[in-house]
Amino acid sequence: MIRFEDVSVVYDGASSPVLSHVDLHVPEGELVLVVGRTGTGKSTLLKCVNGLVPHFTGGTLSGRVTVAGRDTRLHPPRELADVVGIVPQDPLSGFVTDMVEDELAYGMESIGLAPDVMRRRVEETLDLLGLADLRHRPLLSLSGGQRQRVAIGAVLTTHPQVLVLDEPTSALDPGAAEEVLAALQRLVHDLGVTVLLAEHRLERVVQYADRVVVVHGGGVALEVGLPHDIMVTAPVAPPVVELGRLAGWDPLPLTVRDARRAAGPLRERLAPLADDAVRRSRATLHVLDGEVALTVDDLVVRHGAVPALRGVTLAADRGEIVAVMGRNGAGKSTLLSTLVGLHVPASGAVSVGGEMPSRLRGRELIRRVGLVPQEPTDLLVADSVGAECTASDRDCAAVAGTTRAVLDRLAPGVDDSTHPRDLSEGQRLALALSVVLAAEPPVLLLDEPTRGLDYAAKRRLVATLRDLAADGHCVVLATHDVELAAEVATRVVVLADGEIVADGPATDVVVGSPMFAPQVSKVLSPQPWLTVSEVTAALVVAS
Template identity: 70%
Template sequence: MIRFEDVSVTYDGAVEPTVQGVDFEVPEGELVLLVGPSGVGKSTVLGAVSGLVPHFTGGTLRGRVTVAGRDTRTHKPRELADVVGTVGQDPLSHFVTDTVEDELAYGMESLGLAPAVMRRRVEETLDLLGLADLRDRPIATLSGGQQQRVAIGSVLTPHPRVLVLDEPTSALDPAAAEEVLAVLQRLVHDLGTTVLMAEHRLERVIQYADQVALLPSPGAAPTLGTPSEIMAVSPVYPPVVDLGRLADWSPLPLTVRDARRRAGALRERLTELVPKPRTPEPRTPQPRTPEPRTLQPRTLLPRTPRPTARRATVPQATAPASIEALAVRHGRVEALRRVDLTTAPGEIIALMGRNGAGKSTLLGTLVGLVAPAAGSVLVGGAVPHRTAPRDLVRRVGLVPQEPRDLLYADTVAAECAAADEDAAAEPGTCRALVSELLPDIGDDAHPRDLSEGQRLALALAVVLTARPPLLLLDEPTRGLDYAAKARLVTVLRGLAAEGHAIVLATHDVELAAELAHRVVVLADGEIVADGPTAEVVVASPSFAPQVTKVLAPQPWLTVTQVREALA
């Protein structure tokens, strides 16, 4: 159904091809998973299938890509629309209408389908993806995960023969991700739909793949094989595979069920051992006096929160954040109610819950974007929505779900230089953070040309340059591979050790298990669980990491804990 014949893509101004030697076939009715570290060209390979590369991105495509016999060089994306449905990493760039139901119908209208057919398919898709309660909602009012489900639904309704998906579960909670993947599996198995998908969260998707195409490094030719074959040699792999490598299991397990069947001996070895306790070791951060200067406000995109602008920060003597009996309304929707939350210096809190539970709204109140309907919010002793942005950003920094909202320079080097200047930091501070998170980003790269994960790393470095006493991150691992995530964990642990409080809203249960001292679970705007990470996630089937599921009832969270205990 999809055929790559010695394909290479070189973008304008680039010295080397982004991808080359791509030569494999995706048969009809199979799900092929594209894996590899951040920035190796996975999105480029996907874009070549839909015709977006090179028709919209520019650059030179050599070789040949055919979809259902159509050459993508001679067929523009609109001429492939009846065959290929595409969902990119950014759902917002995908939407063309204002409401959920209209968006689901738009693709079918473009293809001229009969109204009765359109109505039936919209209803089917609303039910398949759990969107029925949102059908009349404006898309702009949805959470990031809800928007991602709408984007996926909008390409399902025309019933394309080929689906091209870039990080389709990155903004979804675990339950919603399972629902979406079950739908994709049903399409593949029952309707013969062909799916080519890139995804970093392999723990969610590897068991659904018929074949895996590995791009090991930028410009390297991909390797195609079964999931077991590729996971044995891949530089990126899920925790269950990591545990299998540690225990020397062969063949390597791909699912929790496979691993549990082989874990008896390992559980016996761990019986007398206990995980190393994870408790914050708060230290009061030492004030850094910036050089006297006048910091001028920057003009950011309209959707960008003003408090996320970059400014020098100083530590506060009071609690980084304190919330009491908070209630927030969005029109008739009660987004938060009766929320109590206090952070301590040096503490890392993972804010979890299903899409639309109120996580981003809670972060918004801490940076003054959202005014409470009731209750109180204090950040460093200040009321966020009543505090001038220039003063507020000395207390809190936010990395939003859309990192591009913080990026406006033409090169990575210029972005970092501006961040250093705004934070009154030593020149090179931001660049060092970028290198720590993603070493392969070049100084001359344009932020627009970076992958989603690379843009996130750059935005993180920009905010971390100011070293705010309270750091908020909204879905910080979207688009990050396991190595980049490990580097992020190291950076955030270092900040916490210096006394910075960190609150991250995330659906990444593996990140929470690896990093958080404490987990707070939101449901329908209320806190339903709040406690040490081990207690909360071990008790939750939805939020338990893979290692916990494999080694239950023992309270292990991560492969790192197991490795340290065995050593």
């Protein structure tokens, strides 16, 4: 269905090719997962499929890409619209109309289908993706998962044989991600659509894949194989796979269900160790000096007339890492914004380091509390890393070189002349984090820090956060990433509809929760294990 023959892509002005001599064949009806670090050319690979590379992006493509027998050299993207549907990373950026139904029809109108065909296909697609209730809704009023499903539906109506998705679940909470993946699963099984899917969150998708393509970048050939085979040797793998490797299960389980079925003996071995290990992990994590870093008392915040937070009460000490979880729109981001004074409370009190953040300005504020927003680039202003560091030193009146020193600690080896946009996601996060940390705020807030991060970058982030907490920072992170929360959080707070519904040690809150439990916990429940490293440590101590 999709065939890459000796494809190389060089962008204008680039010294080395993004893709070199790629050969790949995706047969009809397969769901192929594309993994690889940021900056290795995954997106370029995806965009080659419908000819956006090179027709739209520029650059030079040598070799040949054919989709359903059509050569992308001869067919620009619009001529391929009826065979390839491509869903961009941020669905909102690709919407052309303002209503769900019109959006579904847009592609069909462009290729000139007859009205009765369009009517039928819109209805079919609404049913297929469970969008029937939303048909008359404005696109802007939809939640993240709904938008993603509409974006998929919008390209499906032209009946493409190939569907290409770029990180469809990266911005979604676990529930919404499952919605989207279930819809994809259905397309592959019932309609025989060929799906090419790039995703960092392997734990969510690897179980659905027929084959995995690893893009190494830097001129190294693609690695293609069955998920089981790739996962045995993959340097980065979802927790369930790592647990399987640790326990020596064969075949390697890819799903929680498979792992659970194989986990009987492991559970027995771990049972006597559980209480002891939990106590130890809590003891190591609670190295608190008891100094209160922030307090929130009966906080109400409204967006217009809509209450986003209804009576939230929370306190956190220095040395704590608090994970704030909850579905999209539950008020996580609002809570963080209020803590840096971006929202003025409608009632209740917020205090960070003894001051009300919304009354603080400039340096007063950034010396007390720092926020790394969801999109770290928002925080960056300069056009090179060096200039960014200088600007940051000036902003917080620090000694020249402060920011650079922090950056070197978090992500060594970033060149001063690089444009922040050309950094990998992990490096960019590190840069934004350095900018914030240069002012040495005792309270550090992170909004969705793992969005778009690969496992390696995530591991570095985990280490960084632990160091910061050990230095006496109070870290609060809003996240959908249950694995991250399980890994670093000393405390988990669950928000729903602007209210705190659970607040306690990570072990108590996430174990047994269908949404927020990490994979290890799902496999080993009811025992209170959260991460592979905990299990490893316990087994090492026992033997």
